[in-house]
Structure formats: C-alpha cells, structure tokens
Amino acid sequence: MTDQQGKPAIMAWSLRLARVAGIDIAVHATFALLLGWIALTVWRSTHSSAAVLQGLLFVLTLFACVVLHELGHALTARRFGIRTRSITLLPIGGVASMEKIPEDPKQEMLVAVAGPLVNVAIAVVIWLWLGLNNVAPPDPGQNAISMLGSPAAFLYSLLSINLMLAIFNMLPAFPMDGGRVLRAALATRMDHHLATLRAARIGQSMAVVLFFLGFFYSPILMLISVFIWLAAGAESGAEQLRHALHRVSTQQAMITRFDTLHVNDTLQRALDLTMHTDQKHYPVQDDYGTLKLLSQRDMLTALRQHGEQVRIGNLPLPTLECCELRQPMQQVLDQIQQQTTPVVGVTAQDKLVGLIHLENIMELLRIAEARAAHTERPPAT
Ligand SMILES: [Zn+2]
Numbered sequence: 001m002t003d004q005q006g007k008p009a010i011m012a013w014s015l016r017l018a019r020v021a022g023i024d025i026a027v028h029a030t031f032a033l034l035l036g037w038i039a040l041t042v043w044r045s046t047h048s049s050a051a052v053l054q055g056l057l058f059v060l061t062l063f064a065c066v067v068l069h070e071l072g073h074a075l076t077a078r079r080f081g082i083r084t085r086s087i088t089l090l091p092i093g094g095v096a097s098m099e100k101i102p103e104d105p106k107q108e109m110l111v112a113v114a115g116p117l118v119n120v121a122i123a124v125v126i127w128l129w130l131g132l133n134n135v136a137p138p139d140p141g142q143n144a145i146s147m148l149g150s151p152a153a154f155l156y157s158l159l160s161i162n163l164m165l166a167i168f169n170m171l172p173a174f175p176m177d178g179g180r181v182l183r184a185a186l187a188t189r190m191d192h193h194l195a196t197l198r199a200a201r202i203g204q205s206m207a208v209v210l211f212f213l214g215f216f217y218s219p220i221l222m223l224i225s226v227f228i229w230l231a232a233g234a235e236s237g238a239e240q241l242r243h244a245l246h247r248v249s250t251q252q253a254m255i256t257r258f259d260t261l262h263v264n265d266t267l268q269r270a271l272d273l274t275m276h277t278d279q280k281h282y283p284v285q286d287d288y289g290t291l292k293l294l295s296q297r298d299m300l301t302a303l304r305q306h307g308e309q310v311r312i313g314n315l316p317l318p319t320l321e322c323c324e325l326r327q328p329m330q331q332v333l334d335q336i337q338q339q340t341t342p343v344v345g346v347t348a349q350d351k352l353v354g355l356i357h358l359e360n361i362m363e364l365l366r367i368a369e370a371r372a373a374h375t376e377r378p379p380a381t
Contacts, residue, residue, distance in 0.1 A: 014088050023074055024086040025067060034091040035059065058154060063089055065122055065162055069169075070094040072118035073111055073177075080107045099338060103192070105184040112180035119166040126159040173203035175231040196239040203232035244365050245329040253329060253364050254346045254354030260285055261294060263313030267302055270294060270312060281343045283320050283352060284312055291352065292317040293341055320345045325353065332356060 014026040035056060042055040067087060073096050074084035085097045102108045130152070138153035170178040179199060186195035207229035214221030259273050263286045270282060274296060284292040294317055302315050322345040323332050336344055336358055346354035 020071065021075065021078075023071070023084050025089075026086055027089045028091075030091050031089055054154075058157065061154075061158060062161060063094075065119060065158070065165070066094040068122065069115040069118045069165065070096040072114040074098070076111045076114035077102065080104075080111070082111075100334065101180070105187040105192075105195075108187075109181050109184040112177040112184065115177050116166040116169045119162040119169070123159050123162040123166070126155050126162070130155060130159070171206060171228075172199075173206040173228045173232060174200060174235045176228070179203050179232070179235075193239060193243045197236055200232045200236035200239070203235075204229055207232065241365070242330055242333065244368070245333060245361070247368060248329045248361070248364055250323065250325055250327055250329055250332055250346060250356070251354075253332070253360050254356045255360060256354050258283070258355050260352070261312055262286070263292075263311065265312050266308065267299065267306070267310050267312060267315075268308040270299055271303070271308060274299065281341075281355065281357065283345060283355070284317060285352075286313065289350070291320040291322065291345055293320040293343060295341070295343075322347045322352070323356075324348070329361070333361060336361075 013029040015029070016024050016026045018025045038055050038059055039052050042052045043049075046052075066089065070087040074087065077084060077098055080102050082102060083099045085099070087094055087096045102111060135152045135155070137156055138150060169176050170181070172178040172182040174180070174183075182202060183195050183199035186198055189195075190198075207225045210225035210228065211222055214223075214225055258279055259277065259282060261270055261273075261282045261284045263284060265284075273279065273282070280296045282294045284294050294312060294315070298315065298317060302310060306315075318341055320343070321335065321339050321341070323335060325346055325348040332344060336342060336356070342358045344356050345352050346356060
C-alpha cells in the first residue's frame with residue numbers, strides 16, 4: 001500500500017526501528033497487540049513456549065517480507081525522484097508514506113508493480129532453495145501451528161503467503177497496488193482525472209463482489225471489502241477536489257486580512273488577538289523577514305509551559321512555508337498536504353500578501369459550486 005498524505009516523518013504512536021536508504025522503518029503500537037494475540041492463540045492450543053516462539057518468528061519474518069514489499073515501491077519511486085519519508089508497519093500491512101504519486105502513468109505503474117514483484121521474487125528464491133535442497137512439502141494434514149516447527153513447513157508457508165500477498169495486492173481496486181496499475185493503464189488512453197474516477201468506480205464494484213464472496217466464505221474478506229469501498233471513495237473525492245481547483249486561482253483562495261506578529265511580541269499579544277478575531281494561525285516575522293507560524297495549539301502549549309509574558313521569538317515554532325502568488329492552486333494544495341502545518345503563506349515580490357488554509361480552499365469550492373448551480377438554472381419567469 002502507498003499513501004501520499006502521511007504528514008509527519010513517522011505516524012503517531014509509532015516506534016522507529018531502523019533507517020534503510022534514508023527511509024525510516026517504523027512499527028505502529030497496535031502491532032504489539034497482534035503479536036500478543038498470536039502468542040496467546042498459540043499458547044492456548046499448544047501450551048508450548050517453543051511453539052509460541054515459532055509462531056512469533058513466523059509473523060516477524062512475514063512482516064520483514066512486507067517491509068521489503070514497501071521498499072520495492074519506495075526505491076522504484078526514488079528512481080523517479082520521489083522521496084519516501086517512512087514505512088510504517090500496521091497489523092493490516094505496511095504503508096509507505098511517499099511525497100507524491102508519480103504523474104506519468106508509466107512511472108506510476110512501475111512503482112505500483114514493484115511491491116508485488118518483490119513478493120514474487122521472495123517466493124521464487126524460497127522455491128529454488130527448497131528445490132535445490134530436495135525438501136519435501138509438509139504433510140497437508142498437519143496442524144498449522146505445530147507445522148511451523150519444521151524448517152521445511154516454515155519455508156513452504158512463507159512461500160505461499162508471499163504468493164498470496166502478490167495476488168491480493170494486484171486486485172484492481174484502490175488502495176491496492178493493482179488499483180494504481182489500473183488507473184495508470186487507463187491514464188495512457190484518457191485524461192488522468194477521468195482515469196482516476198473510472199478506476200475508483202471499478203474498485204468499488206470490486207468491493208461489492210468481494211463483500212458477497214466474504215459473506216459466504218470469510219468475514220475478514222467482508223471487512224477488507226468495506227475498507228476498499230471507503231478507500232476508493234476517498235480517492236475519487238480527492239481527485240474531484242484536485243480537478244475543481246483547475247478553476248480557482250491562488251489569489252481567489254487566499255485570506256488577505258490577517259494579523260502578523262513580531263518575534264519581540266509577547267504571548268499575551270497573541271492571546272489578545274486570538275480572543276478578538278477568528279484567526280487561528282499567525283505569521284511571526286523577525287527583522288530579517290524570516291517567517292514562522294504560531295498556531296492556536298502552540299499558543300496554549302506555550303502558555304502552559306512559560307506563561308503569557310514569554311517572547312514569541314523564544315518559542316520553538318515551525319517555519320511558515322510559502323508559495324508564489326502565481327502558483328497554480330493544485331500545487332498549493334499538494335504543498336499543504338505534504339507539510340506538517342495546514343497553512344501556507346502567499347508571497348508576491350518577497351512580501352507576505354496572503355495566507356491559505358485548507359478550510360479556505362474548501363469554502364471557495366463550495367461557493368464556486370453554488371455559483372455554477374445558479375448559472376445553470378433556467379432564468380426565472
Ligand atoms: Zn504495495
């Protein structure tokens with residue numbers, strides 16, 4: 001799976017395990033629940049600590065394969081100049097948090113296919129090793145848990161799970177890799193916007209089919225189908241938003257009436273302003289023109305820690321990222337989605353002339369929609 005809106009370097013509630021090729025590999029806290037659940041299940045049926053260790057070892061090996069799958073995406077994306085901030089392991093799989101998805105359909109296809117190909121490669125390597133060493137497949141009648149004790153069974157299970165991962169990920173539905181391959185394939189023949197909407201619709205039809213299959217065969221499949229349905233809807237919604245931004249200019253979207261603070265101002269002044277206006281984010285300027293951002297949340301944290309007489313310049317504030325007045329709105333939206341703060345400054349000739357908050361963009365789109373609806377109505381008689 002890939003995700004392009006992961007904002008912080010690593011997800012909240014995650015622990016960094018390692019750094020590979022400049023990418024943080026992290027594990028989410030809920031992963032501990034999965035390991036605990038597996039240990040408990042194995043213990044209940046075997047009462048053997050050796051079996052528990054084997055079960056855990058198997059899950060950890062499996063998740064190492066998931067990390068390799070995500071690295072397949074990340075390293076392919078890097079060849080096209082796209083950085084990946086982190087790979088996070090969740091109990092449901094891995095998520096690679098990329099800066100963006102390549103716009104060129106061929107590149108998108110290669111990045112998407114690279115993950116499942118890694119699983120196929122792992123399966124092939126295991127299969128060759130088993131063949132070269134004449135290892136017989138395990139007796140299928142054996143209990144799944146006791147099976148993992150033998151190295152042959154361990155490897156055979158790992159082989160089949162890697163194949164399953166490759167097949168499952170190639171399902172033509174967002175957010176599966178196959179969904180991105182489908183979109184890229186459609187985008188070579190039609191507009192990117194239409195390709196995304198059509199791929200999302202195919203993904204949702206796929207989810208309906210999986211839901212009915214799951215109804216008869218597996219409740220987990222039903223759960224996954226709901227997840228696919230929602231993800232396809234989200235993808236389609238995000239695309240419609242991007243498309244609507246074609247018609248909006250940066251100048252239209254920005255706020256031009258706002259207060260700016262100076263590094264020498266006290267927190268007291270910021271609190272006064274926030275009490276008397278609805279501004280929630282303040283640009284903070286120093287004498288050299290450097291811009292920082294003070295949010296309401298940072299204000300409250302600072303108030304708790306330092307009291308209201310602290311100078312704003314002494315607080316550890318994030319930089320206010322800026323865009324040019326002439327920059328297309330879609331780029332501005334991408335920028336907001338990639339950074340950790342929800343606001344960008346707008347500059348013209350190196351002067352701050354406006355602020356754009358994600359909410360302003362939404363507001364503007366709602367107005368544009370209502371205006372379009374009005375002009376489409378037949379004139380009143
Ligand atoms: Zn993938």
